[in-house]
Amino acid sequence: MYDRYRQKHLQNLLPLFCLLLILTGCDLFGGGTTVHKTQLKAPPSKQTYTIPEIGLENLDLETLDPALAHDPASIRAIQMVFTGLVQLDDQLQVRPQLAQSWSVSDDGLSWTFHLKPHLKFSDGTPLTSADVAYSIDRALQPATQSTIAPIALRLLKNADDLLAGRVTTLIGSSIQTPNDQTVVLITKEKAAYFPAMLTSSCSYIVEQSLIKTYTDKWTDHLGEGGGAGPFKVQQYTHHTSIIYVPNTNYYNAKPQLQKVTTIFYHSADEAYRDYQNNQLDLTTIPTSLTVDKRHKDYYQVPQLWENYYTMNYLAKPFDNIKIRQAFALAIDKQSIADTVWKGSVIPTNHIVPQGMVGYTANLTGPDGTTKLTGNVVKAKDLLQQGLKESNLTSSTDLPAITLSYVSGVDNFDQEVAALIQQWQKVLGVTVTPDPITDYNTLLDKITATTNNSNGLQMWGLGWVAEYPDPQDWLSWQFGQGAFNNNMNYGQNTSSHAAQQQIIQKQMQDADANTTESARLQSYQKAEQDIINDVGWIPISQVTSTFLRTTSIVGITNNGENLIPPDDWAHIYRVQA
Structure with missing residues (x-):
């Protein structure tokens, strides 16, 4: 990731x-x-x-x-x-x-x-x-x-x-x-x-x-x-x-x-x-040590680095927005941050990270709340709606689902295991892990998913700011023809594609807008729309921990x- x-x-x-x-x-x-x-x-x-x-x-x-x-x-x-x-x-x-x-x-x-x-x-x-x-x-x-x-x-x-x-x-x-x-x-x-x-x-x-x-x-x-x-x-x-x-x-x-x-x-x-x-x-x-966070020389600083999961909008079952939302809301991000990462990351619903111009403090998840512990009731309801719209009767009728990610790095194997367990518990859905040990191999597969219904279904990655501007986190990820738009946001045949394309046009206009306040407002609106659409499932913001x-x-x-x-x-x- x-x-x-x-x-x-x-x-x-x-x-x-x-x-x-x-x-x-x-x-x-x-x-x-x-x-x-x-x-x-x-x-x-x-x-x-x-x-x-x-x-x-x-x-x-x-x-x-x-x-x-x-x-x-x-x-x-x-x-x-x-x-x-x-x-x-x-x-x-x-x-x-x-x-x-x-x-x-x-x-x-x-x-x-x-x-x-x-x-x-x-x-x-x-x-x-x-x-x-x-x-x-x-x-x-x-x-x-x-x-x-x-x-x-x-x-x-x-x-x-x-x-x-x-x-x-x-x-x-x-x-x-x-x-x-x-x-x-x-x-x-x-x-x-x-x-x-x-x-x-x-x-x-x-x-x-x-x-x-x-x-x-x-x-x-x-x-x-x-x-x-x-x-x-x-x-x-x-x-x-x-x-x-x-x-x-x-x-x-x-x-x-x-x-x-x-x-x-x-x-x-x-x-x-x-x-x-x-x-x-x-x-x-050192990872082997536990240091008292109250000590005067201890610091934990949020970085412009987000870990997230995303889905191929062209691949079933994630061509349905309600199924995407159900998967997002079944996740207890706070639990993952506490148990898997031992508090070394900050659970988040955001794409644009904390500490950067354009960060939206009151941004919500797909359920309209700022909760980081998931929404079990809403997730189950959305899954049922999505199944009905997809002409399926139960979660067992879903196609096989595979989650691809880089294995053997930090705690991501444990994080994926926790996600799979939560989806099974809340939604009754079985997700099979696809651990890939070579990072470049994963990137090649992600790139090949662009405009490809037979590409990856779901994958995990991380994004670190190339430059601290919302454009790097929004237009560069979800814009029309953007290099990183491998999840096919706005380039699919769903009933929501037209609305996604409107958001893409709004981001494109914001990219060129030299009035800073208006530009940031446009990006903030786009971010909320993309979160509602589950362009990403942001999981955590990485922190830097040190003594000085x-x-x-x-x-x-x-x-x-x-x-x-x-x-x-x-x-x-x-x-x-």
Whole structure:
């Protein structure tokens, strides 16, 4: 049950940092804040922060090249050194970074970004619009072999032609530089969410001279330059650690921490041991341990990651909406979260996750309630209605039902067993598990289910935000012809297909709507309609659980778990 583009092991991710002037403790689920006594700031020589990266293959980062990064560890490291035209703030809102401002043309296709004055790379070299154009074009060049840029930069006009080798560059066409301080990016369609897509690390700006000098080894020389982020690399010892120090040429307020060290660990047990010995400032919690959640250094943070199940609208019996609703309402999500996941996930009825712009707090399940324990009476009634509409007399007349999922990963075998048991108990329906050990095999079968009544009947997956915008969770999953619309929402012959197509059109209009409030309202309505139609059966929102010392202050925790560059100016160590 993974994002089809990248397997984000978020249990190892670090928290975001935010602007705080006093030491605070956050009520992560209630929204409250507890103010503690002001503590004395440690002297500059003690302004250090030491954190782990756990479970890396070969105990090393996969890459420090922004165009190539797709794993969380690499992206975290890249965020220290590089930045882009825009980035997310600690509330996951798109904010200017290298860009001072931007605007979009009346036709919604031309995006003009005005750079901040006097930008420099960390070696002091001026950073201009030509560097922006080079970096974005480089990410899409076939020779770069980025797996992320074709997704995050897919809206650029002629991006497909560049990837296919039909053109040699986008510079001068969809990437324009009218002067040193201005970049114009031209998209192939109207997309109000385009700036959110530019927060991907593949859009970050790199220094061309360093790449030309060292070619494919250029990231081993980041101490000489390369990026314009808040830090630069002081020392990278492969298979051991990486040390960052402040970038003295950073365009905004400089970091207060004078050294940030990331140490590579084989296991969470090793990192936890060093945390207990005060050698780390943060650690994940080994699965073998139970830690008191009331402890002052304990955090559990909802991530932009949802696990869900879905059904093929073209395959019987799930071509009937009432049968889909019956299956959804027979599930006790709270019980699964408590017994299978031991409280490490949050049960949910949502598609758009908690902690993201566009989240609808009062969204309901298909029964019109916010209950997470199911609705047995309603589920049984809907099943009977669905059977009648399908000319069946009882649940034993249903065709054989198979549930496909990735086996052997975390607790998903146990979750599927619990679901099957609940469907049998509530609905009297037998569901056969179809465990698939190879993730790519499952994805191939899911893709082959598009427009295919003989494809998979029901399957489980997870989705992790590619960019924190409702478009990524709604239009990109359920839109007309969307790559992920493998459940065939709106592309079926049911009596509800016409209404589904109306919802698809509403989402398409929202995608292009630059009035933010109206756009979000349209997405929220679409989400409720899709939940009622059981486009997904959302089960849980994944959380990140970790310990962090109270000696480091200025911290907030959000669902992307990446550190906004400007927040470092407000993060510091206090005296013990």
